[in-house]
Amino acid sequence: MGRFILRRALSALVVLFTTSVIAFLLFFVTPGVDPAARIAGRSATPATLAAVRHSFGLDQPLPVQYVKMMQHLFITRDLTSFVNRGAKVVPQIIAATPITLSLVFGTAIISMVVAAAFGLVSAVHKGRFVDPFLMALAVLGISVPVFWLGEIANLLTQGGLHSSVFSWVPPLGYVPLTANIGLWALHLLFPWITMSVLYAGVYSRVLRGEMITTLGEQFIQAARAKGISERRLVWRHAFRCALVPVTALFGLDIGVLVGGAALLTEVVFGLPGVGYLTYQSLQTVDLPMIMGTVIYAAFFVVLMNAIVDIVHARLDPRVRHA
Amino acid sequence: MPTARKADARLIDGTQIAPVLRRRNIVGEVLAAPQAVVALIILVLVTLSAVLAPLYARFVAHTDPFSSQVSATITLGGKAVPVMQQSTTGLKLGVTPIGPTWSGQYFIGADNQGRDVMSRLLYGGRDSLLIGITSAIACCVIALVLGVLAGYVGGIVDGVLSRIFDVLWAFPVYLLAICLSIVLLTSRIAFGPIVIDSSSLILPIAIISIIYVPYIARPLRAQVRSLCQRGFVQASISVGSSNWRIIRRDILPNVMPSVIVYFPIMVALNILIESSLSFLGVGVQPPNASWGTIINDGLPLLYTRPLVSLAPGIMIAVTCVALNLIGDTIRDVLDPQAKIREAV
DSSP states (O other): OHHHHHHHHHHHHHHHHHHHHHHHHHHHSTTTTOOHHHHHHOOOOHHHHHHHHHHHHHHHHHHHHHHHHHIIIIIIIBBBBBSSTOOOHHHHHHHHHHHHHHHHHHOOOOOOOOOHHHHHHHHHTSSSTHHHHHHHHHHHHHOOOOHHHHHHHHHHHSSSGGGTTTTTTOOOSOTTTTOOOOHHHHHHHHHHHHHHHHHHHHHHHHHHHHHHHHSSSSSHHHHHHOOOOHHHIIIIIIIHHHHHHHHHHHHHHHHHHHIITTHHHHTTTTTOOOOHHHHHHHHTOOOHHHHHHHHHHHHHHHHHHHHHHHHHHHGGGGGGGG | OOHHHHHHIIIIIIIIIIIHHOOOOOOHHHTHHHHHHHHHHHHHHHHHHTTTTHHHHIIISOSOOOSSTTOEEEETTEEEEEEEEOOTTOOSSSSSEEEOOOOSTTOOOEEETTTTTHHHHHHOOOOHHHHHHHHHHHHHHHHHHHHHHHHHHHHHHHHHHHHHHHHHHHHHHHHHHHHHHHHHHSSOOEEEEEEOOOOOOHHHHHHHHHTTTTHHHHHHHHHHHHHTSSSHHHHHHTTTOOHHHHHIIIIHHHHHHHHHHHHHHHHHHEEEEEEEEHHSSSSSSSTTOOOOHHHHHGGGGGTOOOOHHHHHHHHHHHHHHHHHHHHHHHHHHHOOTOOOOOOO
């Protein structure tokens, strides 16, 4: 097991390193950008320009430039945004992280509960009316563009109905959890629901498939022959078993979401999370910020990938020897 | 010796493999499911509406959906009505585009430039479907080539390709698409005499086809690897079949069902991702219009003329539901075990 973890961690580091190199190279393939001039700022004197050039190693070969760039990004953390001179890349990303985490946290809970209910009910009642009905809803969930759904939610809650039915919905924005937990949840309610529609759809489909496969296995037949109740059979035997591959997939998606894939929802609902930061920096071609957010995203994806693999190997020793 | 090998191969091909490879009536099996028939009808209608868009614009809407019509007027109930209506509330400043007339011209209203949204919707379907289908084909072909290469050749080729898949996999698809868009949209791309304009549809197609390659190539690679251990492939190797023959006769027929299962789901995913990229401003560029760009055009009008954004979203949802239903049915028929990561 130790060797497997080591091997997995090493490969994660390789992937992370490659990603950071790609993110770094974005600087140099984006045309019309002189990194030194942009880092030094618009009103830089030739002296500052030379200092920046030296400090970032821009007069040296690319590998040196890469090392210096990573130093400025992660160790001294003084790489600033191109657009907002006062904003340092890493601290700004760290400041935005709780917002994204809040969004992903609620989405994970809501979508998992809904997916479990949908998947379980339609697998147990396979072929009866409720199964195609729930699965049709799930297909709808994965077929609707998330940002569009968010705009509809805004139209309903912030538009004409805001003065009557939805008067309790606060205006778009974010309130930190530590400031007021009630307002925090209220501000995030519709973003949570919007994002959950997609993930509940995805996972109720996956869970239904896994449940049906599991319910057909021999150990279920054996348990049934032994005479345990159908409720216990579904919950204790089949559901637990079907949950393993689902949680594995879900772990990967959490990594992707925390990494910034929630950006559409964040943009639509005006939540200043990491995704929003990424979006903003893309709009303004703010290269240091883009580099930071890309590496940040890759970090979470690679981390969750590795965790999922290690947990999987712990549960199923055959994986270790693959 | 060569003759004997040939005879052996024929024995395997003719007598033992052939009955297994007997052609199934897959289309018939898929269409036996009522939801697949409904989905197919929807897709045919959507495709027809997109194909006939110029006819609609010319003969029903009498308009050019790609040029600004801010000063146009139309006749409604015998009266001439401006397309961009002066605001009647507050300071009476600004204009609001005409709402749905539910008749030939401006059936579901106009956008901020006075353009007929219904015509644009039909034209948008062309680009959305074109991008969705072309990217899905490109993605499946690239993934098939790379997946078979990595799985069949193995060794260093497999190592390099698998690492590339890992790195691509480490980018959330949106981020990867956006990074590619920035690089591609801001640079002038030229292959010899062919220069690709930044408004060309080739760019979103290329971006969207690249981002999902690892999602298909990885499972295909695993499938090819396990196929290589199977008896019939070993038999083919032992009678001295060429690599190309083994790939063509033994590997491809066994992985094609998976690719066919992925295809409709890929088209749906591509349409969704195209709309999201266009929403973020890095997808389809004007003067082209896709469903995603029309949603984006409608956002400033969301609270006054919601239909401009609602209609293309509904088109996307309907099309993707139909594609997913067909995909599900094909999977049930061909490859009940197939799994694809659907999330974006």
